[in-house]
Structure formats: C-alpha cells, structure tokens
Amino acid sequence: MLNVPSQSFPGSSSQQRVSSGGRSKVPLKQGRSLMDWIRLTKSGKDLTGLKGRLIEVTEEELKKHNKRDDCWICIRGFVYNVSPYMEYHPGGEEELMRAAGSDGTDLFDQVHRWVNYESMLKECLVGRMAVKPAVPKDNHEEKKLLNGMLPKSQVTDPLAKEGPSSPSYDWFQTDALVTIVIYTKQKDINLDSVIADHRDDSFRAETVIKDYSYLIHIALSHEIQEDFSVRVVENVGKIEIVLKKKENTSWKCLGHPLENHNSLIPKKDTGLYYRKCQLISKEDVTHDTKLFCLMLPPSTHLQVPTGQHVYFKLTITGTEIVKPYTPVSGSLFSEFKEPVLPNNKYIYFLIKIYPAGLFTPELDHLQIGDYVSVSNPEGNFKISQFQELEDLFLLAAGTGFTPMVKVLSYALTNIPSLRFDLEFVLSAPTSEWNGKRGYISPALLSEFLKRSLDTSKVLICICGPVPFTEQGMKLLHDLNFSKDEIHSFTA
Ligand code: FAD
Numbered sequence: 001m002l003n004v005p006s007q008s009f010p011g012s013s014s015q016q017r018v019s020s021g022g023r024s025k026v027p028l029k030q031g032r033s034l035m036d037w038i039r040l041t042k043s044g045k046d047l048t049g050l051k052g053r054l055i056e057v058t059e060e061e062l063k064k065h066n067k068r069d070d071c072w073i074c075i076r077g078f079v080y081n082v083s084p085y086m087e088y089h090p091g092g093e094e095e096l097m098r099a100a101g102s103d104g105t106d107l108f109d110q111v112h113r114w115v116n117y118e119s120m121l122k123e124c125l126v127g128r129m130a131v132k133p134a135v136p137k138d139n140h141e142e143k144k145l146l147n148g149m150l151p152k153s154q155v156t157d158p159l160a161k162e163g164p165s166s167p168s169y170d171w172f173q174t175d176a177l178v179t180i181v182i183y184t185k186q187k188d189i190n191l192d193s194v195i196a197d198h199r200d201d202s203f204r205a206e207t208v209i210k211d212y213s214y215l216i217h218i219a220l221s222h223e224i225q226e227d228f229s230v231r232v233v234e235n236v237g238k239i240e241i242v243l244k245k246k247e248n249t250s251w252k253c254l255g256h257p258l259e260n261h262n263s264l265i266p267k268k269d270t271g272l273y274y275r276k277c278q279l280i281s282k283e284d285v286t287h288d289t290k291l292f293c294l295m296l297p298p299s300t301h302l303q304v305p306t307g308q309h310v311y312f313k314l315t316i317t318g319t320e321i322v323k324p325y326t327p328v329s330g331s332l333f334s335e336f337k338e339p340v341l342p343n344n345k346y347i348y349f350l351i352k353i354y355p356a357g358l359f360t361p362e363l364d365h366l367q368i369g370d371y372v373s374v375s376n377p378e379g380n381f382k383i384s385q386f387q388e389l390e391d392l393f394l395l396a397a398g399t400g401f402t403p404m405v406k407v408l409s410y411a412l413t414n415i416p417s418l419r420f421d422l423e424f425v426l427s428a429p430t431s432e433w434n435g436k437r438g439y440i441s442p443a444l445l446s447e448f449l450k451r452s453l454d455t456s457k458v459l460i461c462i463c464g465p466v467p468f469t470e471q472g473m474k475l476l477h478d479l480n481f482s483k484d485e486i487h488s489f490t491a
Contacts, residue, residue, distance in 0.1 A: 026092035034358050037088040038319045041123040048081045048126050055127040062129070066101030068093065072126060073104040075117060080124040114272055114311050114378070114491065119320035166264060167207065167214045175248045178224070180216060184209050184237040188384075191303055194230050194239055195376050197275055198299040202258055204273070205241055206376065213270045217261040221253050222246070227298045241301075272322075274313055274373040275300050277347070279366050285350060289399065290364070292349045293330070294374065303344050306406040307381025307461075307489070310347075313373035314362050323359045324378075324491040325349045326402040329409055347374070352399045381407075381461075381487060389415055390456035393449050395472055397440075397464030403489045407461055423448060440468060445475050463489040 041047065057072070057079045065072035071083045073096070086093045091111065099107050108117070167184045184193075186209050196205040201223065205216040223246040231240045245251075277294040285291050296302055304310060309326040330348045353360045366372065381403070386392075392411050394404045411418055425436040425444060438444060451458055460481060462472045469488050476486050 026090070028090065029087060032087045034088070034090075034321070037085065037120070038317050040084070040088075041120075042318060045084075047084045047123045050126060054125065056130045057127050058130045062103075063101045068097065068100075071096065071100045073099045074102065074129055075105050075108050077129050077131075078118075079126040079129060080117075080121045081126050082121070082124060085121065085124060109268060112491070113268065114322055114324070114375070116313065116320045116322045167209060169216055169262065171254045173245075173251055176245055178243045178245060178251060178254070180205065180241045180243070180254070182207055182214070182216065182239040182241070184214070184239065186210070186237040187235065189232055189237045189239065190234060191230060191232055191301075192305040192377075194232070194241075194301060195273075196228070196230060196241055196301040197273070197297075198224065198226070198228060198243075199275075201255075203243070203255075204258075205239075206270075206273070207239060208267065209264075211267050212264050213267045214264045215260050215262070215270075217258040218255040219258055220255040222249065222251050228301070230301045272311060272375040272378075274311075274375050275302075276371040277374045279368055279370050279372065280346065281368065282364075282366070288354075289350060289352045291328075292351055292363070294347050294349070294372065296345050296347065296374075298345075302376070304347065304377045305379075305381075306383060306410045307403055307487075308377040308379035309403070309489070309491070310377055311375040312359070312363070313375070314359065316358065316362055321359055322375075325351060326489070328402050328405040350399060350402050350405075378491075379489070381489065383410070385459055385487060386411060386415060388457050389459055390417065391452050391458045392418055393458070393460045395440075395460065395462040395464075397468040400462075400464030400468070400489070403463050404461065440472050440475065442475055442478065445472075445479060449476075449479065449481070458485045459487060460485060461487045461489070 046052070057074070062072055062074060062079060065081070068086060069083055071081070071086070072079050073082050074080075082089075082096055086096060089096050095111070098104075108115075165185050167182060169180060169182045171178060171180045173179070180203075182194075182205070184207060189207070189209070193208045194205060195208075196203070198204075201220050203216070203218050203220050203224075207214045207216075220243075225244040225246055228241060228243045231242070232238070233240070275297055277296055280293040280295045281291075282293075283291045304327045309324045311322045311324050313320055313322045315321075326349070327347045328350050330346060351360060351363060353364045355361060363372070389411075392415070394408060396404045408420075412420060423436060425438060426433055427437065427439055429435075429437050436444070449460065458481065460476060462469055462476070464472075473486060473488060477483075
C-alpha cells in the first residue's frame, strides 16, 4: 500500500477520507474537535443569544446576520446561529460563511448531506423561517385510499423530467400474499436497486433508478408478517415485493400514502433512512482493526452495491453522530462460513479503531447483541465504469482498502482478461522488510501504473486518508490520466 508524507490533521494515519468534490478539511485548533463541540453544547451555555427562545425569522432578518460573529444560516426551513460552531467546523469558517445570512440548504447538501446537523446544531437553533402562504397543490389522487388503481407517478422535481421515465406501481393479492409490483421501465435494475423496510404498519421501498430514487411509502391497511421477499425481472425492470398476510382476509385497499409516497426524486435530495442492525460478532484483524459483522432486521431488504458505503449512526453523549463505512465481503476471511440466514442478512465491516477518535471507540464498546443504525447505501461508483475495461489499478492506503475488496472481487469474476498483481509499499517498515518503502510519489506511480497497450481502457480507483487521496489524484493527473480514468471514493 502506498502511504503519504506526514502532515498536520488529518494525519497520515487518520482515516478521515476525502469528501465529495475533493473538499479538504482544515486543521482545527486544539480543543476544537467534534467531542469538544458536543461538550460545549451540553454545558448549558446560551449558544443562540436568545436564552432558549425560538423565533420566526423573516428573510430580511436572516440577511442581517451575515458576519462571522453573528452568522445565521437556514437549512431546510430552520435557522441556526452557527457563530459558536465556526471554530469547530471541519470544513473551516470560510465554507460556513458562504451561506451566511442565507439559505444554505443546497450548499449543505452538496458537501455533507449525511451529516446529522439537526442533532449537532440543536443548541444553535434560532427558529423557523416565517412561511409565506403557499398555494395548496392538488394531490387529490394521493388522498385516496390506494385501492389497486394504477396511480400516476408524482414527479416532485422539475429536473426529474430529464431523468428516467416515470416509474409506477400496482398491487394484487392472493389469500395469503400481497404483491407490490414496481414498473421501473429500466433495464439495469437488480436486487441492489431496491431497499425495502417494514416497520410497524408502514412499508417503505426505495428503488434507485440511475441518479433518482422512486419511493413507495405506505401505511398498510392490514398487518403482515415480519419478513418479505423481493424479486426482480431484470429484462423488463419489474420489481415484485411479496408480503405475507398475517390473516388470510381479503384487503380492500393496500393502505394510505405516507410522506413522499409514489415520488421520483433526485437521489441527492433524499434524506438518509436508517434501520437498527444487531452486532453479531467483532473480531481482531490487526492490532487496531476489527471485523464487525452486523445483521439486518428480517424486515429489511438491503444489499450494498460494489463500491458504495453506508452511514452508521450512534448517539454519543446525547448527540447523534454519523460516519461512513464500506462493507467488505465476509469471504475475505479464512474462517468464513456461509451465512445461515438467507438474503444477505449479514454485512461485514473492517474498521480501524482510533483510541482518541470520537466514533470508533464507541463502536468498539458495543457488545454482541447491541444495535447500531445503518443507512441506505450511498456513493457514486458505478459498475458501468468496468465496461470494456482492460487495465484496473487499485490504490489503497490504510482502511482505504475496504472499497477495494468488493471492486476486486467483482472485477476478477466479471472481467476475465484482468491479471492480478499486488504490491505493498510501507512508509514505516521494520528493519526486516525487504519490499518497497516510501510514500506516494510520481516515481512509484509511474512504476506501477503501466497501460497494457497505449490505447487500453484504464480505470484507477483510489481511496485512503485525505492527503493520500488528494496527492494521488494530483499525481495521476500529472501522469496524464484523464478524469474519466480515475475514481476516488468519497462521502
Ligand atoms: P475521529 O474523531 O474522526 O478521529 C480520527 C483521528 O484523527 C484520531 O486519531 C483522532 O485522534 C484524530 N483527530 C480528530 N480530530 C482531530 C483534530 N482536530 N486535530 C488533530 N487530530 C484529530 N473507516 C474504516 O475504518 N473502515 C471503513 O470501511 C471506512 N469507510 C469509509 C468510507 C468513506 C466513504 C469515508 C469518507 C470514510 C470511511 N472510513 C472508514 C472512515 C470513517 O468514516 C471515520 O472517519 C473513521 O472511523 C474515524 O472516526 P472516529 O470518529 O473514530 O475518529
């Protein structure tokens, strides 16, 4: 593995991977870590200057609070005084100031849609934006009971007109079963494309269609059994979700629509949905890295596509904290046994524990049988990037190895022309190490990254701590690899 020269935070050993858009983190002052921020929010200090009062904020009022020491930002209709948070923001003050005195929702979504700001900034909440009276939209169709008519798809975003043609759904029943059928009208749909959850009486199925998400979200009219099955007819893009009735009665309707039911929304605008997964095992892999096995609830269908990650959510001293992790395949380990449960119910994660970190010590303290909330998969890696591929190079540092596990397994299974070769490069080896040593550099990269033919189609995947990835990307560009030939794994 290639390593990077040591620098200030995030250090070469840090697993603070590069975030979307290659956005860098800035060095934070001593005493300004996320844990320090949480402590400040729990100290009882008045962080808004309003003594706990919540107010209605007009646009004119919001605009006035646009200075560093008096900075209000609106996210999804809620206004926060972020001045006290400035020094704690990993992206730096400048980034926050870009949204000062205005609606920062789009900026926020571009950079870190997954960060749980509601919990982190709850003590900074000033109030809601004053709402202008809106013209009620005619959702007559959706107010009706879902009685088996084929409803028109509700395209909630004008952009969606450029997206996939509107999916739709229908349902039918037998004595024992209810089948929800989703017509995506796309050919590249598979079992990874559907994430379905049944919780209490609500049923939620999100289908990822290109960069969009089509949601079925229903309060079911009758009770169903916990588990259900999902089938995909790939050549016509049809999905069948088969629910088992608790009682063999005839359903007059499927149920009532819930929030965003039957909508097609750009994926970047959807919220993260979490379900609680149980810790099944935790094994040492190296002195600081462990293999965690989590079990999905029986009432969930979720498969993480190759190259994608999920978010874990834990409540740490009263604040919900979210961090990304990439599943690896269980077969990576020699003692691996085929799961007893069907439908890929187990997910494996290789996680490095940072004794001084915020999240990983909490993960490490979880006992077998405890729960952690796990989100839907995210990420911009697409299997189509492998089409007609002739050379594949994977550059990984530290736990940047994790996305490579499934990428490698997929590539070696599906691209027969690929040849496998592995090189370790250590930055701080012991005296017995005879292999390569050093840091990521033009010399190392040009030695490894040789096209098999001048014209061959190449993909280089890179993942690791921020300095490794940023430096690697720059060097790859200098070596004349094009943007399309490089994929960095980001959150
Ligand atoms: P943090 O609190 O973030 O600290 C990490 C290190 O930095 C510690 O050594 C800490 O002491 C130091 N540090 C923290 N703040 C400061 C500061 N202000 N100044 C100086 N030093 C500081 N990790 C995995 O192990 N496995 C994976 O599969 C994985 N997948 C990922 C996928 C993606 C897309 C991304 C973006 C990241 C992934 N990560 C993965 C990294 C993971 O999300 C966390 O960043 C990591 O687990 C560290 O979390 P932490 O809260 O324990 O540590």
